[in-house]
Amino acid sequence: MNQRQDLHASAVATAIGELRALLGERLSTNKGAREHHGKDESSLAPAAPEAVAFPRSTEEVRDIVNICRRHGMPLIPFGAGTSVEGQVLAVRGGLSLDMSRMNRVLAVHEADLDASVEAGVTRRQLNEAIRHTGLFFPIDPGADATLGGMAATRASGTNAVRYGTMRENVLALTVVLADGRIIRTARRARKSSAGYDLTRLFVGSEGTLGVITEVTVRLHAMQEAMSAAVCRFPTMADAVNTVIQSIQSGIPIARSEFLCQTTIRAINAYSKSSHPEEPHLFFEFHGTAEGVKEQAELVQAIAATNSGSGFQWASHTEERNQLWQARHDAYFACLQLRPGSRAMATDVCVPLSRLTECIVATQGDVAAHGATIPIFGHVGDGNFHCVVLLDPEDPKDMARAHAFNRRLVERALVMEGSCTGEHGIGLGKRQYLRAELGEAVDLMREVKRLLDPGDLMNPGKVFMPD
Numbered sequence: 001m002n003q004r005q006d007l008h009a010s011a012v013a014t015a016i017g018e019l020r021a022l023l024g025e026r027l028s029t030n031k032g033a034r035e036h037h038g039k040d041e042s043s044l045a046p047a048a049p050e051a052v053a054f055p056r057s058t059e060e061v062r063d064i065v066n067i068c069r070r071h072g073m074p075l076i077p078f079g080a081g082t083s084v085e086g087q088v089l090a091v092r093g094g095l096s097l098d099m100s101r102m103n104r105v106l107a108v109h110e111a112d113l114d115a116s117v118e119a120g121v122t123r124r125q126l127n128e129a130i131r132h133t134g135l136f137f138p139i140d141p142g143a144d145a146t147l148g149g150m151a152a153t154r155a156s157g158t159n160a161v162r163y164g165t166m167r168e169n170v171l172a173l174t175v176v177l178a179d180g181r182i183i184r185t186a187r188r189a190r191k192s193s194a195g196y197d198l199t200r201l202f203v204g205s206e207g208t209l210g211v212i213t214e215v216t217v218r219l220h221a222m223q224e225a226m227s228a229a230v231c232r233f234p235t236m237a238d239a240v241n242t243v244i245q246s247i248q249s250g251i252p253i254a255r256s257e258f259l260c261q262t263t264i265r266a267i268n269a270y271s272k273s274s275h276p277e278e279p280h281l282f283f284e285f286h287g288t289a290e291g292v293k294e295q296a297e298l299v300q301a302i303a304a305t306n307s308g309s310g311f312q313w314a315s316h317t318e319e320r321n322q323l324w325q326a327r328h329d330a331y332f333a334c335l336q337l338r339p340g341s342r343a344m345a346t347d348v349c350v351p352l353s354r355l356t357e358c359i360v361a362t363q364g365d366v367a368a369h370g371a372t373i374p375i376f377g378h379v380g381d382g383n384f385h386c387v388v389l390l391d392p393e394d395p396k397d398m399a400r401a402h403a404f405n406r407r408l409v410e411r412a413l414v415m416e417g418s419c420t421g422e423h424g425i426g427l428g429k430r431q432y433l434r435a436e437l438g439e440a441v442d443l444m445r446e447v448k449r450l451l452d453p454g455d456l457m458n459p460g461k462v463f464m465p466d
Helices: 003-026 031-036 058-071 123-129 147-153 198-202 236-248 261-271 289-305 317-328 330-335 352-369 395-414 430-437 440-451
Strands: 051-053 075-078 095-098 105-109 114-118 170-177 182-184 210-218 225-232 253-259 280-287 309-314 342-345 375-377 385-390
Touching (some): 003 051, 003 058, 031 051, 058 075, 058 095, 058 170, 058 182, 058 210, 075 147, 075 210, 105 123, 123 147, 147 210, 170 198, 225 289, 225 317, 236 280, 236 289, 236 352, 253 261, 253 317, 261 317, 261 330, 261 375, 280 289, 280 317, 289 309, 309 317, 330 342, 330 385, 342 395, 352 385, 352 395, 385 395, 395 430
Parallel strands (some): 075 095
Antiparallel strands (some): 105 114, 114 210, 170 182, 170 210, 225 280, 225 309, 253 280, 342 385, 375 385
16 A cells, blocks of 8 residues: 555544444444445446445434544445446445435425425335325336435436426425535425525435435325326337327326337236237326326327327226336346346437437437347436446447447437436436536536535546546
8 A cells, every 4th residue: 555545544444433433333344235335226337335324313414424524535325226327336435324224204294295204215115104195206216216315316207297307396405515514405385586496406416415314395196096008009109209299289198108119028028918019108197087088098099190009908006006017127127138237227318309219210229239228218208218238247248338328328419308317427427418518517516616625425426537
């Protein structure tokens, strides 16, 4: 070791000693725990932290942050580890801050349609806690992610076409800043013109500006009737055009998911289903019994004009859940198409008017790539995913995957879209941020330096190195 490395190792050892005095057995330097917290669902190389902390309160998080700041120890918030762009990887070592024990539902305000929870509460846990109220939390990214992690990555999912993303559904946050201050970004009022919108600053900040410890979210009333449907098409363009025309017609679709024939094949094998191996759309409609029936019939008519067939209904809760569970399993089902592989999951988002063009062009790239690449996504809001299956130990495989992703992102940006609709930037998309936002990235860097001058909050993420 050189002198700088010796000083760093000494500072880390001192920090770990102080953290152990604070947390006791809730601080782990166990190799297994460190390795678990140094990987996510991405194809990026794992990077383990030097220790893992399990706080139980906002005040404990503040004390942990103060210890890390004094000793220059990086700090990486960790939710459920389901990120796909490397957000939880400890690329500069440091402390992984596992929020799983901050899992209390703090308050449910039924009359106001909101709830306040600690950051480690998962979406399923919240919905189970409020089931008796007739309300639900609609953001559903597929994985049972934590609300803190979902806020940090500005997550969305299958319901976004009707209910929006985390951006629209977070009312307020409690955040511990890098200097140890605890701030509340807003009150519970549905609207406010009081000062800068700090809530939106931290929603999507990926742990780089502070640690989210509490989240106040909007809730929505369960509808009188819910019905799901599935329909198949001869081409991907036919399927996507059906969604676009339905939305442009003003039909209030609650969920709209596109799956290519390769994805359907994977789902059939994984979920033991028997959908014909053609492009499919999965729909869901919410409202009154008559309204749901009318919405579905209108969409069915539009589908028919685009050669859609085999329209099937799932009106019972069990049938609907089974249908959507198959969609949620798509990512893991696709991994089985190449056993032992990892996935580079793309997630571009383009304006609806360019969506069909973008997907058809991407289909051409898939054919040219010469490998299995399933395509699926929340096409109702212009967002879709390609699952590029690869061997992370094969440099040529990785290079081909990155080239495919680069072409896809460049195409989306030309169409005035985004390199990421919901996964965030993390490590995987850093090189595309400036191409998308230009000089706005410089302002982001200035905000980062102001709030975290020591660059200890999830360092290395969002921005390319200077």
